[in-house]
Amino acid sequence: MDSDTLQVFQSELTCSICMNCFLDPVTIDCGHSFCRPCLSLCWEEGQTPRSCPECRGISERRNFKTNTALKRLASLSRQARAAHDHSSEEQICVTHQEAKGLFCEADQTLLCGSCSEHPEHAAHSHSPIHRAAEESREKLLKRMGSLWKIREEMKIIVNQEAKKSRSFKHYVALRKKMITAEYQKMLLLLREEEQLHLEALDREAKEICEQLEGSVFRMTQYRASLKEMYRELTGICCKPDGELTDLAEMQKPQPVNPELTCWPVTGILDMLNNFRVDNLLSQTMTIHHMSLSEDDDDASVMFRDEHHGASRQPQIVESAVSWGAQAFSSGRHYWELDVTQSSSWILGICKDILITDTTISVYSEEACILFTKKVNNHYSLFTNAPPYIQYVKRPLGRIGVFLDYDNGTVSFYDVCRGSLIYSFLPSPFTFPLKPFLCLRIP
Numbered sequence: 001m002d003s004d005t006l007q008v009f010q011s012e013l014t015c016s017i018c019m020n021c022f023l024d025p026v027t028i029d030c031g032h033s034f035c036r037p038c039l040s041l042c043w044e045e046g047q048t049p050r051s052c053p054e055c056r057g058i059s060e061r062r063n064f065k066t067n068t069a070l071k072r073l074a075s076l077s078r079q080a081r082a083a084h085d086h087s088s089e090e091q092i093c094v095t096h097q098e099a100k101g102l103f104c105e106a107d108q109t110l111l112c113g114s115c116s117e118h119p120e121h122a123a124h125s126h127s128p129i130h131r132a133a134e135e136s137r138e139k140l141l142k143r144m145g146s147l148w149k150i151r152e153e154m155k156i157i158v159n160q161e162a163k164k165s166r167s168f169k170h171y172v173a174l175r176k177k178m179i180t181a182e183y184q185k186m187l188l189l190l191r192e193e194e195q196l197h198l199e200a201l202d203r204e205a206k207e208i209c210e211q212l213e214g215s216v217f218r219m220t221q222y223r224a225s226l227k228e229m230y231r232e233l234t235g236i237c238c239k240p241d242g243e244l245t246d247l248a249e250m251q252k253p254q255p256v257n258p259e260l261t262c263w264p265v266t267g268i269l270d271m272l273n274n275f276r277v278d279n280l281l282s283q284t285m286t287i288h289h290m291s292l293s294e295d296d297d298d299a300s301v302m303f304r305d306e307h308h309g310a311s312r313q314p315q316i317v318e319s320a321v322s323w324g325a326q327a328f329s330s331g332r333h334y335w336e337l338d339v340t341q342s343s344s345w346i347l348g349i350c351k352d353i354l355i356t357d358t359t360i361s362v363y364s365e366e367a368c369i370l371f372t373k374k375v376n377n378h379y380s381l382f383t384n385a386p387p388y389i390q391y392v393k394r395p396l397g398r399i400g401v402f403l404d405y406d407n408g409t410v411s412f413y414d415v416c417r418g419s420l421i422y423s424f425l426p427s428p429f430t431f432p433l434k435p436f437l438c439l440r441i442p
Contacts, residue, residue, distance in 0.1 A: 006080055006081070009077060009080075010077050010080075010081065013070070013073055013074045013077045015033075015034050015035045015038055016032075016034065016053065016054055017034055017035065017038035017039070017042060017053055018035060018038045020035075021074050021077050021078055021081075022034075022035055022070055022071065022074035023035040023036070023037060023038075023074070023137070023141070024036040024037065024066055024071065024141050025066065025067045025070040025071055025074060026039060026064035026065070026066060026067060027064065027067045027070070028052060028059045028061070028064060029052075029057065029058075029059045029060060029061060030052045030054075030055055030057035030059065032052050032053075032054045032055065033067060033070055034053065036064075036066070037144060037148075039053075040148060043062075050062070075134055078133070078134075091110075093111075093112035093115060096112050096115065098112035099112060102115075102116050102126040102127065102128065103126065103127055103128070103132035103133075104116070104121055104124050104125075104126055105124065105125050105126075105127070105132070107121070107124065111126065186267070189266065190265075190266060190267075193265070193266055197263045197265075200261070200263065201260065201263075204260055204261060205260070208256070208258045208259075208260070208391075211256045211258070212256050212258060215253065215255060215256045218253040219253050219255075222250070222252065222253050225250060226250070229250070255376070257378060258391045259391055259392065259393060260391050260392050261392075261393075262392050262393055262414055262417045262419035262420075262421075263419055264417055264418035264419050265418065265419060265420060268413065268418060268420070269400070269413070269415065269418050272334040272400060272402055272413070273334065274334075275331075275332040275333055275334040275402070276334050276335065276336075277333050277334065277335045278335070280324050280325070280326075280335045280435055281322035281323065281324055281325075281337075281435065281436070281437055319438050319439060319440050319441060320438070320439050320441055321436065321437070321438045322436065322437045322438075323434060323435075323436045324434045324435040324436065326434075327352035327432035327433060327434040328349075328403060328405055328432065328433050328434075328435075329405065329429075329431075329432040329433075330405050330406060331405055331406065332402070332403065332404050332405070332406075333402070333403045333405075334400060334401065334402045334403075335400070335401055335435065336398045336399065336400045336401075336415055337398065337399050337401065337437050338397070338398050339395065339396075339397070339398070339399055339437075339439065340396065340397055340398075341439065342439040342440050342441075343372065343379055343440070344372055344373075344374070344379070344439075344440035345371065345372055345437070345438060345439050345440065346369060346370075346371040346372075346436075346437075346438040347369070347370055347371070347399065347401070347435075347436065347437045347438070348367060348368050348369035348370055348371075348401065348410070348412075348435070348436065349367065349368050349401070349403060349410060349433040349434065349435050349436070350364070350366055350367035350368075350369070350433065350434065350436065351366040351367065351431050351432070351433065351434075352431065352432040352433065352434045364384070364385065365385050366431070367384060367385070368383075368384070368385065368410040368424050369383065369384045369385075370382070370383055370390075370399070370412045370421065370422065371383075371384075372394060379394055380394070381394055381421065381422075383412075383422050383424075385424075388422070390421060390422055392414075392419075392421060393414075393417075395414040395415075395416065395417075395421065396416070397414075397415060397416040398415035398416065399412060399413065399414065399415065399421070400412070400413035400414075400415050401413075401435065403433065403435075405429055405433065407426055408426045408427045408428045408429055409423060409424060409425075409426050409427075410423070410424045411423040411424070
């Protein structure tokens, strides 16, 4: 075949997309043929409907069978081109000046006939270049087919993921509304509970205030009656012996001990447990002496090792003092302390200092303390800075302590009742704080 005929023959077997000889050719509805890979890539842009790259005719089908006749002709065309190119310098063996017409599969190199008989290659399998090339091309086409199939599968998965992404974003937006509504519902419930709590507190406080006012009135009357009785007794003492008589005893009115009901706050302990720190005081238990001054104007607590001798403070008692192994200088922390076994105790937080042989003022601004003190044979709750007596039931079980360092607040909770005992007003902390607990040993 002369070069002109070969050129015309090859032009008819050229893909108009890649301008190369057909590779796995397919013929579409309009009759034009293209390499399958070229057409697949061309139509990958997703144009709908798909059109012919040459005549722009619409193709209804998507999958086409290989045009086997055109594929064989394309193979013959490549073979003819290869035979024509044998004369090029790249295809001539430098050693034997022969055309390299064989392919060594073992070494993946082109050989001439003489080189193939050389001992170095004689034991290897050799095949004509065009056959080796077509076999290699078929392997590549098969692999390309597999890749394209996987790619089509991935397209489905990508679409599913994109749909899932849109669905997920919609769900997140919906869930935000759900969460907002849930918290609004909780706020509404808590507002209602807060209102009921405040109303109950007002009623109870009013009743107790009336009791206290009544008690003051009765005691005032009783005091006035005592004065009158004293005057009568003075007059009786001056009478003759035969006229002396005894006055009837008057019943002494008893003082009122005001005590408010501890109303539970819904969900408060569940919220606090998100910041829970366990085993907070387990590493520093030691035995000390404790004394709590009865002077309300200058109350103090002394922690002192036993071998240091007698305390200068009154009412020395054996006590167990436990200090936190760590000091807090940021964040939110919640812990619970058990006061079941003691009627006299002190707990809270204070400035991170060494406590051996140290006196800490209960009313110091460097501490936030809750403690019990016996007043008129009755244990009452007290807090410090400023000093307040707490007119609520004394906890008999566990006490929760919540430190919000960054907001400068400390709160105490009755765990058994799920109620607030006392919350210190916000005041910025400027030093590390260490928790502690002091229990009088029974």
